[in-house]
């Protein structure tokens with residue numbers, strides 16, 4: 001677990017010195033079993049035509065999921081919609097952020113491992129090998145749905161605020177990101193549920209977060225079951 005990996009990134013293909021071959025979310029990844037990996041995300045399909053009011057009409061929480069994986073393109077679009085950079089000149093994002101602190105990181109728990117969404121470089125950077133989906137909630141579907149998003153506040157980016165203000169803004173900023181995910185799922189025929197009920201201590205431990213990082217909410221995404 002967690003051994004460093006030497007890899008060459010070629011377009012959407014991550015190649016390591018190893019021979020084992022895996023398909024992850026539509027991309028080809030060659031790596032040693034158990035190695036950390038980096039996945040190059042696809043450019044978002046921002047030309048998709050989805051009337052906005054129809055998207056709102058269909059927004060809902062759903063708790064039945066297929067085990068079918070999201071494609072790399074679907075996952076890339078989802079993450080960009082959630083909190084991607086939509087104004088590269090300023091680095092600002094699809095979700096608003098109090099004082100532009102951008103303190104919320106999105107972690108992505110899949111069957112293969114736990115990744116951190118690097119919006120600036122459009123990458124998924126593996127942090128932990130192995131499946132921690134089950135710990136992202138208390139409901140049975142969380143362990144089988146393909147993607148569980150974990151919204152983590154990095155309080156080191158909010159050090160000028162009081163603890164009360166920090167908690168308030170971290171929660172508010174997470175809400176905007178989660179709603180973006182809801183709207184993306186509504187527009188794309190995906191199911192989603194955001195969660196406040198989970199074992200925070202167990203999840204933060206499994207994710208090996210620093211003491212100044214806090215899980216705010218988790219959110220399952222997948223095809224409807």
Ligand SMILES: Cc1cc2nc3c(=O)[nH]c(=O)nc-3n(C[C@H](O)[C@H](O)[C@H](O)COP(=O)(O)O)c2cc1C
Nearest residue numbers: 059060061062063137139193194195196197198217
């Ligand atoms: C902050 C927050 C926390 C939530 N936590 C949970 C949860 O732990 N488990 C769950 O099944 N749904 C959770 N939900 C989803 C709500 O139950 C759901 O949004 C509500 O029933 C309204 O349904 P709708 O989203 O379809 O309008 C949460 C929603 C929010 C906004």
